Ligand code: C2E
Ligand code: MG
């Protein structure tokens with residue numbers, strides 16, 4: 001009797017432990033799945049919907065790195081306390097991943113109410129956290145899904161909330177997204193593109209195209225920007241604004257980039273020596289310390305002079321992990337590769353960054369150039385950027401020039417470099433060679449013999 005009682009308690013304790021997150025004392029993913037399973041069977045004969053939400057902390061990793069793991073754990077405990085305190089008697093919250101929490105609202109029946117309640121949770125989590133003597137702030141993103149009919153399983157419901165969370169994260173921090181059917185279609189399309197792209201990269205089917213960059217005063221070509229192009233057998237031509245973000249998210253950007261750089265440097269080797277080649281690096285490549293080594297290995301293999309290569313990076317690329325980006329850029333600069341700041345003026349432009357980080361060149365975003373003729377603020381911003389570049393000793397290229405009048409105005413303001421459809425659209429290696437034959441006759445002939 002005694003023994004069997006003891007065993008029963010031990011069993012219950014071990015079952016409890018198996019369903020509990022030891023750090024926060026909340027239920028874990030098993031408890032969550034179990035709760036949703038039960039609610040689904042309770043609702044078998046009851047048409048009332050209910051809500052599942054998944055909440056992910058934004059920027060928790062940098063906080064962990066900055067304040068240390070002990071502080072990270074303290075923050076997670078405080079987050080758990082706040083979430084638990086905000087649940088009513090019917091609702092449940094569990095910790096289902098490192099910085100991921102899930103909640104179940106059995107009495108939330110509509111998408112509007114689900115979004116409203118979730119926004120409240122984000123609000124509650126946004127108040128400062130005590131970390132020893134200091135305080136830290138956090139935001140969170142949420143994806144929700146609603147159970148409607150008897151044919152959904154726990155897994156499907158949670159997957160839908162994860163899909164909505166993915167959309168919330170993509171659209172910025174601190175957002176709530178409720179799952180819709182279109183999201184599923186979009187997710188399927190992304191997966192199709194990802195699979196086709198993986199195949200294309202291993203088959204070497206992504207091609208570099210080249211767009212001329214000119215000296216605005218003489219109109220002579222001074223270099224080319226490499227722009228990746230991909231045409232799939234089934235999907236047709238997929239623009240880089242679609243496939244580059246997918247390549248980044250799904251971890252294909254490294255091999256894709258190496259393929260394009262290898263082909264581009266092979267093509268550019270026979271161009272006149274004075275022409276540079278510029279190449280875009282994605283933000284995720286600036287947190288990967290192998291990026292520099294891969295670039296140098298490709299230059300070595302193709303025999304392309306590093307002093308003719310420029311890399312274009314955006315400010316977003318520097319923000320994720322500035323120390324890592326700086327190290328990669330320093331390694332590249334040591335062998336003579338130049339560094340441009342791309343798309344300047346959009347996104348998270350910070351003048352402070354221009355002081356800390358040395359760029360050889362700045363590219364003014366097309367948004368300013370396209371409105372230069374009819375928008376006074378754009379004109380003033382461009383003039384200010386030009387004055388700043390002169391002071392900091394940086395070259396400048398204005399992007400997206402389509403009209404003569406825009407080029408004239410830029411020259412008048414003292415902008416030295418330009419790029420845009422007015423001077424040439426991006427074209428493949430053969431067409432680029434044809435273009436160079438016309439404009440650099442002597443230099444190419446000398447190379448050919
Ligand atoms: P970006 O680096 O800012 O490249 C300039 C974009 O503006 C290119 O778009 C180019 O075709 C377009 N453009 C140039 N002149 C004009 C113009 O006069 N008018 C208009 N409307 N557009 C013009 P594209 O080729 O679609 O590339 C889009 C973005 O995709 C690039 O923006 C770059 O961020 C990214 N990308 C392209 N190729 C690569 C690559 O190999 N690696 C990485 N990481 N990103 C790439
Ligand atoms: Mg660029």
Ligand code: MG
Nearest residue numbers: 342343363399
């Ligand atoms: Mg650009």
